[in-house]
Amino acid sequence: MSTGLGWRDGRAVLSAVHGRRVHEREVVPGVEVGWLLGGPRRCIGAWLEGQDERTPCPHHAVIAADGAAVQCASCQSVDRGLALARDQILDDGRTYRLYLAWFGEGLLKVGLTAEQRGTSRLLEQGALAWTFAARGALPAVRRAELTVAASGLARERFKSRVKPDHWWEHGDVDHRRALLTDARVRAHELLRGHGVELLADHPVTDHVGVFGLTDGAPDVYRAVEALADGAVLAGRLRPPIGRHLLLDQPDDGTPLLLDTRLLTGWTLAPAAGRPSAGLALSERVRPAEPDTQEALF
Structure with missing residues (x-):
């Protein structure tokens, strides 16, 4: 099960768990990836006080397939990071x-x-x-x-x-x-x-170069709005931007932008050679440059 993307020592790392075993993979620009998503999407558990590793959700709770929340209500209530953000610590x-x-x-x-x-x-x-x-x-x-x-x-x-x-x-x-x-x-x-x-x-400290944005984002890309059981997410990785991944599509297709929080909680299986499919997408286009000629008259 995917547990999302984090940064450690200046490196972006995708992580997943199988039982209590943690698997990690560094996000390397230029690498081809392909994942087949299996459901249902489940809660990733919580970081508890005094623990160095995330504790799995004891309820194996199912969470919304199209939401940004990655924890069930029970795990949210005991998560140390959320308690800190809510001024409860x-x-x-x-x-x-x-x-x-x-x-x-x-x-x-x-x-x-x-x-x-x-x-x-x-x-x-x-x-x-x-x-x-x-x-x-x-x-x-x-x-x-x-x-x-x-x-x-x-x-x-x-x-x-x-x-x-x-x-x-x-x-x-x-x-x-x-x-x-x-x-x-x-x-x-x-x-x-x-x-x-x-x-x-x-x-x-400047991160524009680290994120591969020196020349800006692609003029046109498609943002992944939701994932579903059986969907395939594939492409060639660009430098990660925070917790977002940009994936170039084959044959110069429009790149995809994924907020990796949407990936969290799904079971992932290799999908080498398969195109992206089953994704809810929205198109993003670079705004046109303002017409400065009108201001001259």
Whole structure:
């Protein structure tokens, strides 16, 4: 059963479980993949307090075939990561970092991540550029996050569907670096007196090249909206973008974009040589350049 895509040590890794055995495969651009999906789609279990590995769902619960949720309600209620996101864990003794992440014009996010996770969270979110702004204990960093968000400088979250719209146009690296450097200065002005260590000299990291987006996303691609039992997903991998996979189709067909959360929970079998089939798709097209001639008259 697929358990999704994550980033470790700067590498994107697809994982699956068979019983308690975990299988991992690095996402390598240029490699041909093909998967036959078998259902029903099931809950992937939960990360429990004090456990280093995910605990399988004790109910083997079936989850919606076309949803982004990858856990049943029971596993969601005990998952440590979700409890942290919902402010149900006030402190866990770890050091956290406050980050500012840029996903495109108008999409500046403030968030926190455990220091021990390094940069994995920024890669998994698909941040085009980012910087760390502060560090400290969870309660202090959470207050700092709320302060920055309340100021209107950055938001705590964006829907993942809005991010790909900014992959076509994202300015140059100097633009992204200047924007984030300025945002960090403004954030530090808001955080004077907070119980966090301000990171004034942390570099701005750019992921546009890592994600293969230097020239933008394909002019036209088809986004996978839903998967189903018996569907086939196949193609040649492009560099992963956060938790998204772009797969080129044979004979120069329109590439497919998959949010790998939709893959999570399905049983996968090899489907070498078979074309993609049984997928619910929607077409995405690069917006036309604005007509500047009208502005001259």
